Amino acid sequence: MSFALGQRWISQTESELGLGTVVEIADRTVTLLFPATGEQRTYTLASAPLIRVTFGIGDKIASHQGWQLLVEEISELDGQLTYIGQRLDTGLNTSLKETFVDHHFVLDQPDQRLLSGQYDDPKWFDLRLACLEQQYQHQTSPLLGMTGARVDLIPHQIHIAAEVANRHAPRVLLADEVGLGKTIEAALIIHQQILTGRAARVLIVVPNSLVHQWLVEMLRRVNLAFAIFDTQRCQALSEESDNPFESEQLVLCSLDFLTQNPKYQAQAKAAPWDLLVVDEAHHLEWSEQAPSAAYQCIEALASVTRGVLLLTATPDQLGHASHFARLRLLDSDRFYDYQAFLQEEQGYSQLAEAIAPLLEGNSLTPEQISDITEFAPELADRLKNLNQATEQEKQHLLGELIDRHGTGRLLFRNSRSGIKGFPVRHLHSYPLDLPEQYQTLFQSEDLDVEYYLTPERHASLQEQWTQSDPRVDWFIGLLQQFKNEKVLVICASAGTAMQLAEALRIRAGIHAGIFHEALSIVERDKMAAFFAQSEQGAQTLICSEIGSEGRNFQFAHHLVLFDLPLLPDLLEQRIGRLDRIGQQQDIQIHLPYFAHSAQQKLLEWYHQGLNAFEHTCPVGSTVYEEVRHELLNALRPDSEPGLFDKLLKQTRQRYLKLREDLEAGRDKLLELNSSGRGKVEPLLDAIHSIDDSARLERFMGRLLDTIGVLQEDKNESSYILRPGDTMVNQLPGLDEEGLTITYERETALAIEDIQFFSADHPMVRHAMDLILTDTLGKSSLALMQDKSVANGCYFIECLFVLSANASRDLQLHRYLPPTPIRLCLDAKGKEVMQPFNELQPLNNKIAGQLLKALESQIQTGLKQAGKAAAKAARELRHSCLSKMQAELGDELDRLLNLKKLNPSIRDEEIQHLAHQIHQLGELINGARLQLEAIRLVVNSH
Numbered sequence: 001m002s003f004a005l006g007q008r009w010i011s012q013t014e015s016e017l018g019l020g021t022v023v024e025i026a027d028r029t030v031t032l033l034f035p036a037t038g039e040q041r042t043y044t045l046a047s048a049p050l051i052r053v054t055f056g057i058g059d060k061i062a063s064h065q066g067w068q069l070l071v072e073e074i075s076e077l078d079g080q081l082t083y084i085g086q087r088l089d090t091g092l093n094t095s096l097k098e099t100f101v102d103h104h105f106v107l108d109q110p111d112q113r114l115l116s117g118q119y120d121d122p123k124w125f126d127l128r129l130a131c132l133e134q135q136y137q138h139q140t141s142p143l144l145g146m147t148g149a150r151v152d153l154i155p156h157q158i159h160i161a162a163e164v165a166n167r168h169a170p171r172v173l174l175a176d177e178v179g180l181g182k183t184i185e186a187a188l189i190i191h192q193q194i195l196t197g198r199a200a201r202v203l204i205v206v207p208n209s210l211v212h213q214w215l216v217e218m219l220r221r222v223n224l225a226f227a228i229f230d231t232q233r234c235q236a237l238s239e240e241s242d243n244p245f246e247s248e249q250l251v252l253c254s255l256d257f258l259t260q261n262p263k264y265q266a267q268a269k270a271a272p273w274d275l276l277v278v279d280e281a282h283h284l285e286w287s288e289q290a291p292s293a294a295y296q297c298i299e300a301l302a303s304v305t306r307g308v309l310l311l312t313a314t315p316d317q318l319g320h321a322s323h324f325a326r327l328r329l330l331d332s333d334r335f336y337d338y339q340a341f342l343q344e345e346q347g348y349s350q351l352a353e354a355i356a357p358l359l360e361g362n363s364l365t366p367e368q369i370s371d372i373t374e375f376a377p378e379l380a381d382r383l384k385n386l387n388q389a390t391e392q393e394k395q396h397l398l399g400e401l402i403d404r405h406g407t408g409r410l411l412f413r414n415s416r417s418g419i420k421g422f423p424v425r426h427l428h429s430y431p432l433d434l435p436e437q438y439q440t441l442f443q444s445e446d447l448d449v450e451y452y453l454t455p456e457r458h459a460s461l462q463e464q465w466t467q468s469d470p471r472v473d474w475f476i477g478l479l480q481q482f483k484n485e486k487v488l489v490i491c492a493s494a495g496t497a498m499q500l501a502e503a504l505r506i507r508a509g510i511h512a513g514i515f516h517e518a519l520s521i522v523e524r525d526k527m528a529a530f531f532a533q534s535e536q537g538a539q540t541l542i543c544s545e546i547g548s549e550g551r552n553f554q555f556a557h558h559l560v561l562f563d564l565p566l567l568p569d570l571l572e573q574r575i576g577r578l579d580r581i582g583q584q585q586d587i588q589i590h591l592p593y594f595a596h597s598a599q600q601k602l603l604e605w606y607h608q609g610l611n612a613f614e615h616t617c618p619v620g621s622t623v624y625e626e627v628r629h630e631l632l633n634a635l636r637p638d639s640e641p642g643l644f645d646k647l648l649k650q651t652r653q654r655y656l657k658l659r660e661d662l663e664a665g666r667d668k669l670l671e672l673n674s675s676g677r678g679k680v681e682p683l684l685d686a687i688h689s690i691d692d693s694a695r696l697e698r699f700m701g702r703l704l705d706t707i708g709v710l711q712e713d714k715n716e717s718s719y720i721l722r723p724g725d726t727m728v729n730q731l732p733g734l735d736e737e738g739l740t741i742t743y744e745r746e747t748a749l750a751i752e753d754i755q756f757f758s759a760d761h762p763m764v765r766h767a768m769d770l771i772l773t774d775t776l777g778k779s780s781l782a783l784m785q786d787k788s789v790a791n792g793c794y795f796i797e798c799l800f801v802l803s804a805n806a807s808r809d810l811q812l813h814r815y816l817p818p819t820p821i822r823l824c825l826d827a828k829g830k831e832v833m834q835p836f837n838e839l840q841p842l843n844n845k846i847a848g849q850l851l852k853a854l855e856s857q858i859q860t861g862l863k864q865a866g867k868a869a870a871k872a873a874r875e876l877r878h879s880c881l882s883k884m885q886a887e888l889g890d891e892l893d894r895l896l897n898l899k900k901l902n903p904s905i906r907d908e909e910i911q912h913l914a915h916q917i918h919q920l921g922e923l924i925n926g927a928r929l930q931l932e933a934i935r936l937v938v939n940s941h
Contacts, residue, residue, distance in 0.1 A: 003030045004079025006099040009050040010773065011041065016818070018805050019053060019105045026240045029247070035064075036103040036805040039200075042247060049732060051773065053105065054098075055083060060109075062102035069096050104805060110934045111862055114779035115855060117848060122839040124777030125935040127706050129799055131768040132820040132932070134699055138759040139817035145192030146683075147690050148760025149184075149222045150748050154421075154581050155684060156414050157181045159676025161188030162683055164412070168198060168809075168912045169274070169306035171330040173281070175313065175413040176674070177618050178569075179422070179576050182311045183217055185412075186277055189309060191222035195760060197808030199274035199307060201249050202226075205298065206279040208254040212517075212546070214279065215252055216524075220752065223762050226252040234264050245271035255283075259293045265300070273305045274809075281310040286325035288338065295325065302329045306908070313618065330410055331906065351375045352670070355401065358394060363387045376401060395678050409905070412674040416616055419675070423557070423583040425575065427591065427613040429603060432470045434594040437461060442637055449635050452598035454492050454563045462495060466503035471562065471592045475500070476508045478560065478590060479540060486531065486556035487540040490574045492563050494518050494544040500562070501542050516544035528553075529753035545570065553577045555750060557585040562592070564602050566631075568620025571612055579616075589613055598635040601644055605631065609651030619658035623651055696759055697743045703767055709734065718742040718754060729770050733763045778933045781847045782839035785941045792939065794854065795832065796861040797824045799933040800869040802876055804923045810916055815884040816924050820932070821872050827857070829864045836937055850938060858936065866931070873929045881924045888917045 003009075007022045009032060018036030025031075031042045032050075043050065055061050061069045061083055072085035081098045113119065138144060146162060156176075164170045165188065174182045193199035204226060206214050211228060218224045227233075227248040237244030245251060245268050255278075258265045278284075278298055285292040291299070302308045310326055321338060328335040335341055354371035357364055364372075364387060373380050382389075382397060389397070416422060438455045441447070451458050456465040466472050479487060491497055494516035504510040513527045531541035532555060541553070545565070559578050565571055578587050591613075593599040606612040610620050624631070627647060634644040690696075704711055708727035712720040722738040723731070733739070741755045742748050748756035757764060771777065800821040806812040826832050842850070851858075892913045899905040 002079065003045070006080040006097065008053045008098050008101055008105075010053055010105075011050060014041070016805065016813075017041070019101065019103050020050075021099060029240070034103070037807055039808070053101070054081060060088070061096060062105070063096055064100050064102050066102075069094065104928070110778040110931050111859075113775065114781075114934050114936065115851065115858065117851060118775075118779060119847065120776055120778075120780045121841045122780045122782035122836075122935060122937075123706060124771075125780045125782075125797070125799070125933055126777075127703065128771055128777035128933050129820060129822060130699060131703070131771045132799070132801065132818060134696075134759070135768055135772070136817055136819055139813040140815070141759075143683075143686055143690065145195035145760060146188070147687050148756070148758035149188055149191055150745075150756045151184050151188070151221060152581065152749060153684055153687055153745075154181060154184075155677070155680050156419060156675045157185050157188065158684060158687070159680035160185045160412050160674060161192065162680070163676075164309075165189045165192035165196070165198075168909055168916075171308045171410070171906075173310045173312070173326055173330060173411045175311075175411060177413075177415045178313045178572050178616055179579060179581075180414050180416065180419060181581070182313065183214070183279070184221065186279075186309055186311060187217060187221045187224075190218070190275065190277065191224065191760070193275060193307070194224070197811050197813070200808065201271075201273050202251070202275045202277065203245075203268065203271075203273045203301070203305070204252045204277040204279070205255050205258065205301070206252070207283065208256050210279055211252060211254050218250075218252075223760075224250060226250040229253040229264075230257055231261065231264075234261075234267075243267045243271055255294055255297070259297050265297055269300050269304055273301070275307040275309065276301050276305040277309045277311070279311045281326055281329075282312040284325065284329075286328075287321070291325070299329055303332070327410060351401070355398070358386075358398065372401070398672065399679075411670065414671060414674045418671045419581070421581040423579060423586050425579060425587040425589060425614045427589050427607065429607075430474060430590070430592045431595040431600070432474060432592055434597055435468045435470060437465070437468055438594070449566070449598070449632050450492075452635060452637065453566070453602060454496070456496055456499075457493055462499075466499055472500065472503050472507070474592050475560065475562075476504065476510070479504075479508075479510060482558055483539065485539075485558055486553075487558040487560060488531075488553050488556050488577060489540055489542040489560040489562055490545070490577070491542070492545055492565065496562070497542045497544045504540075510540070511538060513538040513541040514543075515541055515546070517546045525753055529751065531556075532751055554580045554583045557583065558588050558590065560590045560592075564591070564593075564599065564606065566602070566624075568606070568610065568612055568617055568624050571606060572616060572620065575613070598637070601635055605644075605648060605651060609648050610655050617655075619655060622658060623654050626654060627651055690758075691745050694743075696757070696764075700743075700757065700764060700767070703771070707731070707767065707770055709767075714740060717744045717747040718751075728776065729774065731763065731770065732766045739763075780933075780935045781842045781850070782836070782935060782937045783842050784836055784839055784937055784939050786939055787941050789939045791941055794827055794850075794939070795824055795836075795937040796858060796865065797822070797836070797935040797937060798862065798865040798869070798931065799935075800865075800873070800929055801932040802873045802927050802929050804927040806919070806923050810919050810923070812920060812923055815920065816876075816880045816927055819876060821869050821876070821929075823865045823868055823872075825861050825865055825868075829861060831868060839937065842938070850936070854936070862931070862934070866929075869929055873927070877924055877927060881921060884920050884924065885917065888913060888920075892917065 003022050003025050005022050005025065009020050009022065011017055011020065016037075017034040017039060020032035020034045020041070023031055023033045023040075028045055029042050030045055030048060031040060033040050055071055055074075057071050057074065059071045061071060063069065068088040069083060070085045070088060071083045073083075075082045075084065082095050083098070084095045085093070087094050145165065146158070151157065160174065164172050170189070170193075174185055176182050176185070190199070190202055194202070204214055204218075215226055215228060218226050227250060229245070229251050230253065234244045237247050241247050253268075258268060281298075284295040284298055286295045308330055310329060312326065324335060324338050324341050327341075350371055354364070354368040357368065369383050369386060373383050379397065379400065386394070386397065441455055441458060441461065442452065447458070455461065456469060475489075489497075489500070491500070497514055497516050501512040501514045504512050513531045515524055515527045519527065527541065531538045531553070557578055559575065561574060565574070575587065575589065591603060593603050610617045610623060612620055627650060630643070630647050630650075633639055634647050701711065704721065707729070708724040709731065710722040710724045712722070714720050718740055719742070720738050720740050721734060723734055723736065739755060740753070741757045743757050745756065748754055755761070755763070800823070801818045802816070802821060803818040804812060804816065824832050892910065895905055895910050895913065899910065
């Protein structure tokens with residue numbers, strides 16, 4: 001492609017943006033402004049999904065001012081075209097630079113194409129109509145962005161995602177306990193916010209150790225390709241841009257990177273973001289006197305970003321001031337004073353306690369009803385007879401109380417005690433003798449604690465440790481014992497993983513998969529897929545610590561902890577690879593250790609002190625921080641006698657106290673709101689219904705076949721797609737190696753290297769755009785053979801589209817996406833509901849004769865069709881306007897009334913909704929009708 005400033009191009013993948021203008025060209029990128037929507041896009045020069053828009057002599061062009069030009073001559077200067085001809089409104093000769101062509105331009109007029117003899121096979125008309133209908137149904141669906149994620153349909157996750165993603169610029173704290181899927185909830189929210197147009201630019205900030213996990217999760221779960229930003233990338237991009245953070249729409253970086261580089265932190269803040277996502281938010285230390293650098297960094301970003309998602313598994317009972325600080329990041333006006341917050345929280349705690357019997361289906365005492373009435377006096381009349389109310393009335397009342405709950409809109413937290421579906425965990429520990437080489441090492445020098453726990457990592461032993469370490473023979477024996485079952489192994493380092501795998505190969509002929517940070521993401525995916533295969537796959541996958549980050553291996557239930565991490569959170573992450581909702585079997589945890597060593601002490605500290613193997617331990621990190629110094633000393637071989645026993649007792653007491661506080665502090669009203677019980681079921685049923693339908697599979701099979709993609713059945717639930725020799729255009733995402741896809745959620749969850757095709761999948765949209773942004777099917781001729789219709793009879797089939805261009809955040813597509821209107825007229829101009837089956841193309845000679853003979857009738861028929869379409873368009877505008885005003889008006893009224901009772905309703909939400917209603921009203925009333933395609937059908941038998 002050759003680009004020049006001022007040229008006009010259209011996006012193949014985002015045709016709704018209208019006509020774009022080249023505004024900047026760099027060494028490797030080109031930037032286009034789309035004036036119709038006010039949006040800007042930057043593309044890579046080598047692979048920009050763009051089509052150059054040019055006109056020829058005889059074409060009619062609309063200027064951005066509204067007048068039209070009949071092109072008589074074309075000139076070019078510096079790559080930019082100028083059209084010269086006659087203005088149709090004044091008759092005067094003038095010129096029009098391509099830069100000033102109408103931004104709402106539609107590619108090629110169907111009537112002109114048909115009458116000039118440019119027509120296609122009749123199948124393309126049908127396909128264009130099918131694509132428009134599929135696009136319309138997808139964009140107006142309330143499930144947009146919810147069906148296409150590669151996730152299990154777990155109720156509380158789907159509920160939170162739907163509740164948050166449907167808001168304008170959501171600012172919430174996702175605080176589910178470990179293993180309940182906060183990352184998935186965030187991915188679903190991000191995905192829906194992007195697909196619905198509520199967000200376009202997203203910044204994710206995570207701990208350094210989680211950067212690759214988030215990269216993989218966003219790509220695998222929701223097909224969003226984030227760009228990792230670090231010092232090296234920013235330095236490279238700084239040569240092309242003043243602010244590297246403006247070069248990508250979706251950015252992922254570590255918190256350390258921002259806090260350690262004030263320059264890049266300032267640039268990140270200066271870049272415009274729609275959504276900020278921060279994982280492990282409990283690490284943002286705060287006090288009124290001295291907030292940490294990390295907290296100040298996120299505070300600065302949150303203050304200039306409309307939407308903010310904070311993720312943390314640490315409950316507020318383990319640090320109420322820190323909990324206040326996180327809420328303060330979401331709404332600094334609302335949470336401005338810690339003491340005032342504490343007083344307010346007391347009232348909500350009393351409400352949660354009073355409402356508890358109702359949550360369990362029991363009656364309330366007069367005292368409890370009085371407490372609830374004090375909190376919500378406007379509900380007093382209904383509360384008097386609450387115990388006699390129907391179950392539906394009680395649920396409705398609970399919904400209103402949740403809406404009024406102080407942090408109910410800001411905070412979502414589920415606990416394992418309130419969510420069912422987790423497996424049981426069993427610990428199997430295996431004491432082994434400490435080999436002589438390790439004893440010698442421990443006696444020869446004073447070591448860091450990590451070497452007492454993982455002596456094989458010491459430089460003096462790295463080459464030969466597998467020859468004498470009894471864990472190797474033990475592991476081989478375990479694999480032989482469970483030879484027909486999958487076994488996941490996690491150890492501390494990549495070196496240990498690779499050496500253990502090599503020892504298995506040499507000594508037992510076992511070929512293990514290896515998964516570690518030195519592999520590329522593609523290589524890791526291949527290893528994970530190799531492990532996942534039920535046949536011909538690896539029995540065991542040996543992972544470094546990175547294997548405990550984000551991956552889902554729940555098809556296995558045997559976990560080998562080759563060593564133990566010091567941090568409780570890491571231990572829980574390791575076990576969490578198998579211990580997940582949906583796991584069908586109990587988790588068997590196998591742990592070899594050297595008797596009378598630091599390994600045994602750490603095992604006992606976890607098992608007896610924290611009960612961390614057989615149950616989740618949400619308080620583990622808190623206990624660890626409190627006893628860290630004593631624990632590190634107790635693990636050393638020269639620790640004073642009795643120190644470990646004292647530590648173990650202290651740990652157990654502290655663990656039990658914190659667990660007691662945690663359970664006592666559970667806000668069951670908040671958990672009810674977070675779980676979605678009684679609200680999410682219709683949504684789940686709708687998603688299941690779409691999953692069970694074969695409609696999309698049939699549509700895509702036809703679409704891919706028509707555009708020339710080869711489809712090969714791989715098995716009952718998946719296909720292999722490859723580019724064919726007759727492809728009409730390149731399909732983004734499909735290369736010569738091919739692509740394996742499935743339309744079944746269960747298959748996609750079981751096999752990670754397979755693509756889950758849904759209406760949300762980008763390749764589905766790209767495939768439709770190949771048709772909708774091309775001229776194929778805009779005009780066609782067809783022959784029908786129907787003996788019930790007079791020979792020589794003809795029909796003019798017209799496809800109109802009613803549409804308008806708007807900024808994506810207004811969400812016009814919810815009510816009026818490009819909407820197809822199909823009309824069919826007979827030779828007398830009468831509308832008919834004529835079904836056309838098995839249409840055949842006409843040969844060129846006969847087609848030319850027909851077009852010449854019927855030209856005036858075609859033009860007359862088009863005028864009649866246009867009038868009928870205009871009438872249908874008026875009715876459509878009215879129904880769309882009524883639907884929009886009803887839906888958004890009800891929501892605006894609800895928020896206005898709720899704001900009187902709950903200050904966490906932000907003015908910004910209300911103002912945006914009012915603005916949206918006003919703007920959408922104007923856009924829907926001003927929607928334009930355009931002829932999209934025409935097909936002339938002639939009967940001959």
